[in-house]
Amino acid sequence: MSLQEIQNDLAALREEPIAEDEFAVIRNAVLREIRSRRNFGWGWLAAAAAILIAASSLLLIPRRRTTVPMTVSVLHSITNRTETPVPVIRAAHVRHRHRAVRPRPEAAPPLTVKFVTDDPGVVIIWQFEKLGE
Numbered sequence: 224m225s226l227q228e229i230q231n232d233l234a235a236l237r238e239e240p241i242a243e244d245e246f247a248v249i250r251n252a253v254l255r256e257i258r259s260r261r262n263f264g265w266g267w268l269a270a271a272a273a274i275l276i277a278a279s280s281l282l283l284i285p286r287r288r289t290t291v292p293m294t295v296s297v298l299h300s301i302t303n304r305t306e307t308p309v310p311v312i313r314a315a316h317v318r319h320r321h322r323a324v325r326p327r328p329e330a331a332p333p334l335t336v337k338f339v340t341d342d343p344g345v346v347i348i349w350q351f352e353k354l355g356e
Contacts, residue, residue, distance in 0.1 A: 338347040 334351040336349045336351075338349075340346070
């Protein structure tokens with residue numbers, strides 16, 4: 224069977240009418256396949272991703288620690304029943320972590336570009352004070 228014969232057979236199939244009930248069966252199968260793919264649950268997946276992003280961003284936010292006053296009472300022995308004031312011990316201040324100061328980069332020497340021409344007596348030298356200007 225040659226390529227030309229296959230093409231002629233396919234062209235003949237194109238012109239052949241399809242019965243309405245066969246067409247409805249095919250249409251229903253295609254629509255059912257589309258609905259099953261669409262019903263995957265992308266909404267739940269997007270909600271789960273949003274919750275994970277929110278939770279991870281809360282973990283990355285630096286928190287400042289503050290001093291919480293704590294009271295510690297000293298227990299007296301049962302034999303000592305005198306009314307003495309209970310000493311109160313306050314918590315020490317918690318130091319906040321500070322970012323390390325980065326050292327400034329040292330001044331780089333000026334950029335020099337040297338062009339050598341065909342004439343050995345002519346050399347062009349450019350010096351740039353700062354890069355990017």
